[in-house]
Amino acid sequence: MRAASAAVLALLLLPFAVGDFWAYQLGLLYLYAIAALGIGLCWGRTGFLPLGQGTFFGLAAYLSGLALIELDGSAWLIVLLPLAACASGLLAFLIGVLVFRRRGESGPYFSMITLALSLLAYQVANNWESVTGGFNGLKGIPGLPGLDSYTAAYEVAAVALAVSAFGIAWLYRAPLGVLWAALAHNERRVVLFGFDGNRLKAVAFGVSGLLAGIGGALYAPQQGLVTPQLCGFGLSADLVIWAAVGGRFRLLGPVLGAVLIGALTSGLRDRFQFWEIGIAIVFIAVVLLFPQGLIGIFAPLERRLGRRPAPAAGIAAPARRDPGGAAKLLVEGVHVRVGEVTILDGLSLALERPGIYCVIGPNGAGKTSTFNMLSGELAAQAGRVSFDGRPLARLATHRIVRLGIGRKFQIPSVFPALSIADNVAIALWSARATRLDLLRPRLRRWTSPVFEALVARYPFLADAGRTAAELSHGERQILELSMALLGEPRLLLLDEPCAGLSPQETAQVIAVIRWASERRGATVVVIEHDMSLVRELADHVFVLHNGSLLAEGTVSEIQGNVAVKAIYVGAEK
Amino acid sequence: MEPVLVAQALNALYGIASLAILALGLAVVLGLLGVLNLAHGELVMIGAYCAYVVQAQGWPYLYAVPLALVVCGVLGYVVERWLVRPLYQRPFDTLVVTWGLSLLLRKCAEAMFGLGYKSLTEPIGGTVEVLGATYPRYRLMLIVVSVLVLGALVLWYGRSRTGTRIKAMAGNPELARALGIPVRRYASATFVVGTCLAGLAGVMIAPLAPVQPFMGLDHILMSFFVLVVGGLGSVGGLLTGSAVIGGSNSIVSALSDGTGGYFCVLLLAIVFLWLRPRGIHARS
Numbered sequence: 001m002r003a004a005s006a007a008v009l010a011l012l013l014l015p016f017a018v019g020d021f022w023a024y025q026l027g028l029l030y031l032y033a034i035a036a037l038g039i040g041l042c043w044g045r046t047g048f049l050p051l052g053q054g055t056f057f058g059l060a061a062y063l064s065g066l067a068l069i070e071l072d073g074s075a076w077l078i079v080l081l082p083l084a085a086c087a088s089g090l091l092a093f094l095i096g097v098l099v100f101r102r103r104g105e106s107g108p109y110f111s112m113i114t115l116a117l118s119l120l121a122y123q124v125a126n127n128w129e130s131v132t133g134g135f136n137g138l139k140g141i142p143g144l145p146g147l148d149s150y151t152a153a154y155e156v157a158a159v160a161l162a163v164s165a166f167g168i169a170w171l172y173r174a175p176l177g178v179l180w181a182a183l184a185h186n187e188r189r190v191v192l193f194g195f196d197g198n199r200l201k202a203v204a205f206g207v208s209g210l211l212a213g214i215g216g217a218l219y220a221p222q223q224g225l226v227t228p229q230l231c232g233f234g235l236s237a238d239l240v241i242w243a244a245v246g247g248r249f250r251l252l253g254p255v256l257g258a259v260l261i262g263a264l265t266s267g268l269r270d271r272f273q274f275w276e277i278g279i280a281i282v283f284i285a286v287v288l289l290f291p292q293g294l295i296g297i298f299a300p301l302e303r304r305l306g307r308r309p310a311p312a313a314g315i316a317a318p319a320r321r322d323p324g325g326a327a328k329l330l331v332e333g334v335h336v337r338v339g340e341v342t343i344l345d346g347l348s349l350a351l352e353r354p355g356i357y358c359v360i361g362p363n364g365a366g367k368t369s370t371f372n373m374l375s376g377e378l379a380a381q382a383g384r385v386s387f388d389g390r391p392l393a394r395l396a397t398h399r400i401v402r403l404g405i406g407r408k409f410q411i412p413s414v415f416p417a418l419s420i421a422d423n424v425a426i427a428l429w430s431a432r433a434t435r436l437d438l439l440r441p442r443l444r445r446w447t448s449p450v451f452e453a454l455v456a457r458y459p460f461l462a463d464a465g466r467t468a469a470e471l472s473h474g475e476r477q478i479l480e481l482s483m484a485l486l487g488e489p490r491l492l493l494l495d496e497p498c499a500g501l502s503p504q505e506t507a508q509v510i511a512v513i514r515w516a517s518e519r520r521g522a523t524v525v526v527i528e529h530d531m532s533l534v535r536e537l538a539d540h541v542f543v544l545h546n547g548s549l550l551a552e553g554t555v556s557e558i559q560g561n562v563a564v565k566a567i568y569v570g571a572e573k
Numbered sequence: 574m575e576p577v578l579v580a581q582a583l584n585a586l587y588g589i590a591s592l593a594i595l596a597l598g599l600a601v602v603l604g605l606l607g608v609l610n611l612a613h614g615e616l617v618m619i620g621a622y623c624a625y626v627v628q629a630q631g632w633p634y635l636y637a638v639p640l641a642l643v644v645c646g647v648l649g650y651v652v653e654r655w656l657v658r659p660l661y662q663r664p665f666d667t668l669v670v671t672w673g674l675s676l677l678l679r680k681c682a683e684a685m686f687g688l689g690y691k692s693l694t695e696p697i698g699g700t701v702e703v704l705g706a707t708y709p710r711y712r713l714m715l716i717v718v719s720v721l722v723l724g725a726l727v728l729w730y731g732r733s734r735t736g737t738r739i740k741a742m743a744g745n746p747e748l749a750r751a752l753g754i755p756v757r758r759y760a761s762a763t764f765v766v767g768t769c770l771a772g773l774a775g776v777m778i779a780p781l782a783p784v785q786p787f788m789g790l791d792h793i794l795m796s797f798f799v800l801v802v803g804g805l806g807s808v809g810g811l812l813t814g815s816a817v818i819g820g821s822n823s824i825v826s827a828l829s830d831g832t833g834g835y836f837c838v839l840l841l842a843i844v845f846l847w848l849r850p851r852g853i854h855a856r857s
Contacts, residue, residue: 024790048671101847108609108668109801109846116794116839123832233790237676244669277684280677287669 015154023154027222029262030157032235034164035215036242036254037265038208041168043240044248045177046204047184051111051250052118056209058125058231060216063087065138065226066131067490072142081221083214092209096202100238115233122232137227144221153222160218161255164211169251171207173441175429178422180204182415189280189413192375193430193487194401194538212239238262241283247293256295314447320404320431320488326354327388327404327490327523329374334383336373336547338364343369344380345547351491356517357525358534361544362567367527368410370544371493375407376400387491402431406489410496410527412476416469420479423468424461428484450520454482474505481509485516492516494526498533510536543567574718579706583818587712588823590719591778592815593676596796597723598770604805605743605763606665608657611671613796615678616645620680620775621784625691634696635833637779641772649768661746675789682786690777690783715777722773727808739763795822798842804851816842 015023035057043049063084071077095117099110125132133139147156171177179200182190184394191197220226229235239258261279269275286293327350336344344366351357359367372378374385386394387403401407414423421444428446429437437443455462458478460471473480481497489537496515498506510533519523528534534541534555541558543551551561558564599613610616621688623641627634652674660667695711703713730736741749742759750756782788803814818838826834 047665049665051672098843099846107665111668111672111841112794112797113839113846114610116798116835116842117627119790119794120832120835120839123835127830127832233787240672241676274684277677277680280673280680284656284670284673284677287666287673288656 004166009076011158011162013117015151015157020150024150025263025266026158027150027154028492029259030154030161031215031219031222032239032242032262033215033255033258034161035212036239036246036258037164037168038211038249039239039243039250040254041171041180041211042208042253043243044250044253045172045184046180046201048107048201048205049111049240050114050205050208050236051240052114052121052233052236053208053212054231054233054236055114055118055121056092056212056234057219058121058226058228058240059091060084060088060213061219061230062125062132062138064217065220066140068141068221069138073145077145078482081217084217085210088213088216089206093202093206096205100198100205101200108502109294115236118231118233118236122228125228125231125389132226132228135189135228137225138220139225141220141224141226143224145336147221151528157218157222158227159369160214164214165251165255168207168211170441171374171439173249173444174439175425175433175441175443176200176203176438178418178426178444179429179438180412181418182422182426185415185417186413188377189409189415191398192401192407193426193483194398195430195478196396196398202525241279242281244286245293247295249292250295253293257293260294313445315442315445317428317432317446317448325388325490326352326521328352328386329491329523330384330386331370331382334373334380334385336369336378336380338378343378343547344373347383347544347548349542349549349552350527351523354517354521354523355539355541356513357523357540358536358538359525359527359542359544360529360531360534361550364546365544366547367544368495369547371407371495371525371527373403374400376494401487401489404431404490405493406430406491407493408480408484408486408495408497410499412473412480414468414471414476414479414483417467419464419467420461420471421464421482423479424486427486430487448488450486450488453515454485454512458482459507474501477501478509478512481512485512488520488522490522492522492524494524496527496529498528498530506533513537576706579704580708583703583706583708583713583716585820587716588819589812589815590716591774591781592795592799592819593811594719594722594770594777595774595792596799596811596815597726598767599793599796600800600811601726601770602764602767603800605739606657606661606760608661608667608764609664609671609797610657610764610767611668612652612675612678612789613671613771613791614769614791614793615675615682616648616771616789617775617792618682618786618789619645619648619678619773619786620786621779622686622691623772623784624776624779625686625784627692628693628696637776638773641776642769645768645772645775646765649765650761652768657764658757658760675793679786679789687787687843688786690785692783693780695780708729710850711780711801715781717748718777722770723808723811735759768774794837795819798838801842802845804849 010221014026017490035053039050041052064081067077067080068082071080097347099113126135145459179190179195183197183200186369187197196435214228242257243254244257245261246255247253265275265279290296292299331347331349334344334347348364359370361367369378373380376392376395380393387405389401392400415426416447425444425446428448428451429443433443460475461479468476468479477497477500484492484494496514501509513524513526516522526537538555541555542549543554543558543564545567550567551558551564595617598616599610602608602610620641623644624637627637627640656670656674657667658837660670685711697711697714699710699711700707701710730739734775738749738754739759741752741754742756746756799814799818802817805812818841822834822838825837
């Protein structure tokens with residue numbers, strides 16, 4: 001905190017050291033840096049790349065310019081300029097909602113649509129002459145009342161940059177920032193913890209639009225001129241280059257890139273004919289070879305200086321926001337077809353009492369597909385599924401999860417780049433954190449009786465210093481199982497929880513599953529191939545074959561079943 | 574038939590054919606290699622500048638074809654070898670790198686030819702009479718050449734051994750390598766074919782569009798939207814996408830203005846993203 005205050009003080013005093021010319025230059029670059037922060041947020045943090053951020057910078061600049069021209073000196077400007085920035089944020093959020101509505105479209109599609117948007121914005125600004133002034137832009141925009149001098153304009157930009165950076169730092173420490181980072185690594189897993197991944201991405205894009213808007217709203221009074229170029233491709237591209245070269249994965253990387261590359265460019269562009277070609281080459285090299293960017297140079301220094309925060313006392317997490325009680329799952333005649341392939345063919349199951357249910361069946365029987373269908377990832381063409389009497393059809397995955405259905409994959413899919421503590425925290429927030437909660441950094445200290453019981457069994461779960469990537473395969477399996485349990489779902493779907501584990505680890509996992517079922521009253525469904533495990537675990541067994549239920553009953557009933565023997569060993573009927 | 578109708582039909586055909594030939598290279602590279610080459614538009618731009626150089630030198634226009642193929646082919650080889658190949662496992666980074674490449678190529682064109690528009694004269698002037706309608710000869714030829722290029726590519730891909738091997742590579746590179754198919758060489762060749770097609774498209778459209786460093790931006794976006802709407806993997810999809818995108822763009826542009834047409838295309842792309850994320854003719 002002391003270092004941050006010193007940095008801000010130095011930032012504010014800088015113009016007295018460098019003089020008017022550089023105060024003016026830096027003031028402009030700080031505004032670009034604010035917008036570049038947003039690129040870092042989207043690209044470095046959340047994993048999708050907006051290529052048209054100029055749209056939002058330009059929109060706010062035009063709105064702010066128009067407000068300043070119409071209402072020069074009026075007190076209303078205190079309200080209107082922030083509103084101009086918010087308009088950009090809102091537009092970005094809405095576009096995010098539209099584009100991210102379908103799952104899995106955050107890659108190239110998003111980038112291309114934002115690129116197209118910036119070209120569209122340029123055309124609108126260029127052609128709508130009566131409002132925007134056309135190609136020549138809005139001219140003669142008055143400065144902020146009373147803040148006309150170069151130094152004052154610099155200070156306004158510096159304060160805006162500092163406030164924006166602190167705001168983003170806050171978000172990164174809050175659950176929202178952790179979830180953004182988790183989204184970049186494994187979106188599906190985030191959704192299966194009951195978070196609306198698409199909405200979280202739209203919020204990230206909205207915040208980045210707001211940042212661009214802050215830059216734009218202050219650009220108009222600072223420069224006195226707003227032209228269509230601001231909306232178009234050029235500034236959008238520069239922002240991406242600065243964020244990448246400065247270092248997109250760190251909060252301040254994009255700021256460093258914008259200020260350093262921006263200053264060098266304004267100084268050297270006219271002196272070297274091939275300056276911009278050089279910048280493009282540097283950008284390609286950074287993406288290919290040095291993704292950490294310039295700020296990565298300071299990483300070793302930071303590691304040496306950085307102290308680990310002392311572990312803070314835990315805060316008891318609130319109870320889950322669902323009714324509780326035993327889960328009742330009813331699957332009736334479900335058909336699932338993907339293309340030409342029938343995956344589930346009239347599957348019917350009923351789970352009415354708590355206990356451990358095992359699902360067995362040959363490869364391709366539809367076991368994992370049944371789980372995918374239950375969690376809403378695989379749409380059923382016919383049939384009915386209800387949970388506690390409530391139909392699940394057409395319900396989004398994250399909503400199904402919030403009803404109390406938890407899941408563990410066959411291949412452990414924790415968030416490797418996040419610390420073990422953050423992995424655990426995401427599971428604890430599942431179906432507990434309200435929207436507002438996601439802005440509170442103290443949620444990272446949440447703990448629950450289940451967590452404490454799990455830590456007693458597996459002390460490594462309380463290790464805040466390591467990332468999940470540093471765990472062994474067995475530990476990852478246990479971490480993911482623990483994460484599935486921490487959400488305290490009433491129906492827990494486990495896909496081969498013991499795959500690849502040693503006999504000792506297997507015994508531990510079985511003990512935990514039993515504990516979850518007996519002590520917590522959860523209904524557990526386990527897909528398992530290993531019959532010795534099934535014998536040990538199952539209260540009830542479902543045998544799936546060719547996408548429908550072949551047989552069910554206790555282990556001994558199943559072992560005596562002729563039809564089951566036939567599919568496993570090919571016995572004569 | 575009414576001559577006006579014939580002319581309109583030919584115009585529509587021209588719009589579809591030119592858009593399809595512009596999108597073809599992008600479709601080849603995206604469909605077979607899974608690489609969205611954002612520098613595709615700039616390769617079209619380079620093809621167009623090749624045509625400009627040839628015409629400025631006073632050489633026969635057809636010389637532009639080998640020139641563009643060589644320039645874009647060499648460029649495609651270099652780009653695949655050193656920029657794209659290290660990133661086949663990281664599709665998102667290929668997007669970013671080819672985007673950086675598009676900047677680089679644009680700046681290079683700016684440094685060599687300046688920012689201004691270059692306009693070329695049509696190498697084959699005059700008009701022909703088609704079913705009573707007079708139609709520019711060059712545009713008619715462009716339709717014919719587009720059909721020939723598309724047809725030849727489809728025939729070769731569908732019938733030849735190499736085509737089958739490339740299909741194997743696209744379907745499962747690991748397995749194809751295990752079967753002894755030189756996956757790296759085929760990937761490189763496929764990329765080069767894609768860039769050459771972009772260059773060829775550039776030569777073809779150069780006389781009909783203003784040639785300038787930023788022309789690629791429009792082409793890559795339109796081509797991409799064609800693929801979003803039409804889906805990857807079939808000529809039918811490519812043509813349908815071209816018809817939908819080109820048609821709605823020109824109709825709305827005629828009713829309002831260019832901005833309206835552009836807005837309409839963008840909206841259409843977003844709607845398709847929701848409803849048919851794999852396009853009209855999706856490969857199952």
